Amino acid sequence: MPALSRFLRYFMAVGQHGSIRRAADELGISPSAVDRQLLNAEADLGAPLFERLPSGLRLTAAGEVMMAAGRRWQKDLGEVRDQIADLQGLRRGHVQIAIIAALAKGPVPAMIAAIQTRYPGISIGISVLDNDAVRAAIASGEADMGILLDPHSYRDLVVRAFVEVVLGVALPPGHALAARAEVRFSACADSPLIVPAHPLVVSEQLAVLEGATGLSPLRAATCDDSQMIASLVMQGAGLGILTSIDVVTEVAQGRLAFARLSDPILRPLTLALCTASVRTPSHAAAMALGEIEAGFAHLGYGGG
Incomplete structure (x- = not known):
C-alpha cells in the first residue's frame, strides 16, 4: 500500500x-x-x-x-x-431493486435468483412498494432500478424494457365465464366484485370504465392489495378486477381463471423496468440490469 x-x-x-x-x-x-x-x-x-x-x-x-x-x-x-x-471480472457489489407487490411471486423472483446464481459476488436488496413509491425510490437513488406500471409520464425515469399487461377479471375456475379469453365489463357487473382501491393502479382504470359504461358494480369488498383480492376470489367471495400480472401464478397453477376486459375504452398498461435518468448504473447494477432486460420480453403477462 x-x-x-x-x-x-x-x-x-x-x-x-x-x-x-x-x-x-x-x-x-x-x-x-x-x-x-x-x-x-x-x-x-x-x-x-x-x-x-x-x-x-x-x-x-x-x-x-x-x-x-x-x-x-x-x-x-x-x-x-x-x-x-x-x-477485472470479479463482479462484486450490491444492487437495490424496487418492485410492485404483484411481482413478489412468479417470474421476477426467478429472474433475481438467476442473477444471484450467475453473479454470486453481487448481493441484491429487494423493496416491495406501491407503484408511486417504486418511482420515488428510483428517482431518489434509493433503488438502482425498479419495475412498475405506467412510468412513461415520469421524466426522471428511463425505461429500459417493457411489456404490456391487461386489465381483466379473475374468476374461480368453475365460473360460467372462466372458459372465455375476454369479456365485457357488462358481463360481470351484476356479480359480486372484489374492487381494487387506491393506490392500486387498476383502481383508476376501473373508475374510467365505470364512467364510460355507466355501470356500478356490486361491491362485495374493496381492497388495496392485489394478492388479497386474488385470495378472496379463490375463497369464493366474488370476482376480482385485476391485471394479468396479479394472478399469473394462480392461473398457471389452475387455481384461478382470467378473462381480459375487452371494453374499447380500456388501454393496456405498461409494466416497465426503469432506472433514473440522472445516474449511470454501477458495474454491478449494469450486470443485473442486463439480465433482467434479457428476460423481460418472456415474462408472459399478456393475459388472455
Whole structure:
C-alpha cells in the first residue's frame, strides 16, 4: 500500500485502542515503527494528533479531524477496490431493486435468483412498494432500478424494457365465464366484485370504465392489495378486477381463471423496468440490469 495508507492504518489503530503497544500488536509490527509514523506525521502537520496521558493516548482536535478523514479514506478505498474488481471480472457489489407487490411471486423472483446464481459476488436488496413509491425510490437513488406500471409520464425515469399487461377479471375456475379469453365489463357487473382501491393502479382504470359504461358494480369488498383480492376470489367471495400480472401464478397453477376486459375504452398498461435518468448504473447494477432486460420480453403477462 502507499505510504499514506500505511500511516492512516497505524494512526487509526492507535486512535481506536488509545495505545501504541496494543495498536502494534493488532498490526503485527513493532511499537517503535508505529510511534515513528505518528511522530513524522505530527512533524509534517505541525500539530500533535494525540495527547500523551498516563492512561494512554487521546485524540486532539487535529487528531479528530484526521480520524474523520481516515474513515472517509477507508470507505473510498473500499469503493475503488470494488470498481477495480468489477473491471477485472470479479463482479462484486450490491444492487437495490424496487418492485410492485404483484411481482413478489412468479417470474421476477426467478429472474433475481438467476442473477444471484450467475453473479454470486453481487448481493441484491429487494423493496416491495406501491407503484408511486417504486418511482420515488428510483428517482431518489434509493433503488438502482425498479419495475412498475405506467412510468412513461415520469421524466426522471428511463425505461429500459417493457411489456404490456391487461386489465381483466379473475374468476374461480368453475365460473360460467372462466372458459372465455375476454369479456365485457357488462358481463360481470351484476356479480359480486372484489374492487381494487387506491393506490392500486387498476383502481383508476376501473373508475374510467365505470364512467364510460355507466355501470356500478356490486361491491362485495374493496381492497388495496392485489394478492388479497386474488385470495378472496379463490375463497369464493366474488370476482376480482385485476391485471394479468396479479394472478399469473394462480392461473398457471389452475387455481384461478382470467378473462381480459375487452371494453374499447380500456388501454393496456405498461409494466416497465426503469432506472433514473440522472445516474449511470454501477458495474454491478449494469450486470443485473442486463439480465433482467434479457428476460423481460418472456415474462408472459399478456393475459388472455
